Amino acid sequence: MEKTWNNKAWFFVLPVLLLVAFSAVIPLMTVVNYSVQDSFGNNQFFWYGADWFREVLTSERFHDALIRNLLFSAIILAIEVPLGILVALAMPKKGIWVPVCLVLMALPLLIPWNVVGTIWQVFARTDIGLLGYTVDALGIDYNYVRNTFDAWVTVVVMDVWHWTSLVVLLCYAGLVSIPDAYYQAAKIDGASRWAVFRYIQLPKMGRVLLIAVLLRFMDSFMIYTEPFVVTGGGPGNSTTFLSIDLVKLAIGQFNIGEAAAMSLIYFLIILLLSWIFYTVMTNAGNDKPMTGGGE
Amino acid sequence: MIDLSWMAWTWPTAIFFIVIFSLILAMGVWEYASPGGAPRIGILRFETTRGDRLFVSLLGSAFICLGWLWATDLSLWYALGVSALFFILVFRLV
Numbered sequence: 001m002e003k004t005w006n007n008k009a010w011f012f013v014l015p016v017l018l019l020v021a022f023s024a025v026i027p028l029m030t031v032v033n034y035s036v037q038d039s040f041g042n043n044q045f046f047w048y049g050a051d052w053f054r055e056v057l058t059s060e061r062f063h064d065a066l067i068r069n070l071l072f073s074a075i076i077l078a079i080e081v082p083l084g085i086l087v088a089l090a091m092p093k094k095g096i097w098v099p100v101c102l103v104l105m106a107l108p109l110l111i112p113w114n115v116v117g118t119i120w121q122v123f124a125r126t127d128i129g130l131l132g133y134t135v136d137a138l139g140i141d142y143n144y145v146r147n148t149f150d151a152w153v154t155v156v157v158m159d160v161w162h163w164t165s166l167v168v169l170l171c172y173a174g175l176v177s178i179p180d181a182y183y184q185a186a187k188i189d190g191a192s193r194w195a196v197f198r199y200i201q202l203p204k205m206g207r208v209l210l211i212a213v214l215l216r217f218m219d220s221f222m223i224y225t226e227p228f229v230v231t232g233g234g235p236g237n238s239t240t241f242l243s244i245d246l247v248k249l250a251i252g253q254f255n256i257g258e259a260a261a262m263s264l265i266y267f268l269i270i271l272l273l274s275w276i277f278y279t280v281m282t283n284a285g286n287d288k289p290m291t292g293g294g295e
Numbered sequence: 296m297i298d299l300s301w302m303a304w305t306w307p308t309a310i311f312f313i314v315i316f317s318l319i320l321a322m323g324v325w326e327y328a329s330p331g332g333a334p335r336i337g338i339l340r341f342e343t344t345r346g347d348r349l350f351v352s353l354l355g356s357a358f359i360c361l362g363w364l365w366a367t368d369l370s371l372w373y374a375l376g377v378s379a380l381f382f383i384l385v386f387r388l389v
Contacts, residue, residue: 033303045303050364057365268357283341
């Protein structure tokens with residue numbers, strides 16, 4: 001039977017295409033245009049070539065913010081993913097406690113970023129905050145405003161508190177979709193708890209785990225509001241991540257050209273790392289032979 | 296005519312976008328004229344379609360140019376040449 005070709009489907013895609021063009025493509029094009037020019041206000045632009053890119057790429061300030069951001073994302077993923085899996089495994093699969101656990105898990109996700117920042121700013125204060133006061137009372141010299149290490153601990157713990165639930169909920173969705181027959185077969189074979197996790201639960205969670213890792217990486221790499229509210233990028237520049245630095249450059253110093261170049265480099269790094277994560281995780285274990293020749 | 300002065304267009308950036316959109320369009324024409332965009336496994340041992348290879352080529356070219364700007368003061372035209380070579384290699388081997 002001959003296949004029927006009907007290109008009407010393209011018209012259904014058109015509204016999305018227009019919307020994406022309006023909200024993403026056109027602003028991105030504008031950023032590209034700004035990145036090769038210098039502006040002195042009053043909408044006057046002067047050609048600057050690729051020099052803004054060269055300045056950003058060789059600036060120590062950018063290198064430091066990038067290293068801080070990569071370190072932050074690595075710490076976040078190393079904590080939130082295993083912790084999320086552990087909590088999801090410990091959650092009940094049926095019974096009255098299921099909705100209770102789900103609601104409790106969803107609560108941090110419902111709080112806006114700036115409110116989370118404000119909560120933790122107060123919570124971690126040694127004079128009026130419960131956490132800060134308790135840690136201080138235990139004899140630990142803790143002050144997130146003065147001490148770099150304390151500021152980092154506060155920002156990391158705040159992010160873990162805010163976002164581990166997302167990993168938990170995604171993993172939990174993967175876990176409850178596993179049919180009972182798999183567990184029964186494992187029981188008959190006398191599989192250990194670890195074997196059940198390694199060969200049944202982990203592979204079945206693979207897809208949702210990929211989404212969780214991607215979401216958490218992209219989000220942590222773009223983090224702005226929470227550390228900005230809690231530490232303001234300080235002490236010094238110790239918690240100034242790329243987005244905070246970018247805002248300082250674009251709005252604080254009104255250096256539109258350099259900020260545009262920096263945001264494009266930032267965007268390309270996120271794109272590259274997300275693509276690597278996606279490709280590695282979707283192809284994990286698929287060691288296939290080469291097929292097809294060159295174009 | 297819509298006023299697009301706020302977008303601060305320049306000829307080089309306009310040409311840059313025209314080339315990117317033309318490449319996407321050319322991929323469509325290529326697939327229509329000579330179908331063959333099904334996934335295949337290349338030297339990197341993962342499946343890629345023609346579209347994936349275009350994406351890898353463009354992303355790689357962006358990093359080649361950024362690396363060039365970071366490492367040397369030489370003209371970006373050389374980096375464009377390296378990117379073209381990278382394009383060919385990706386489409387032949389990946």
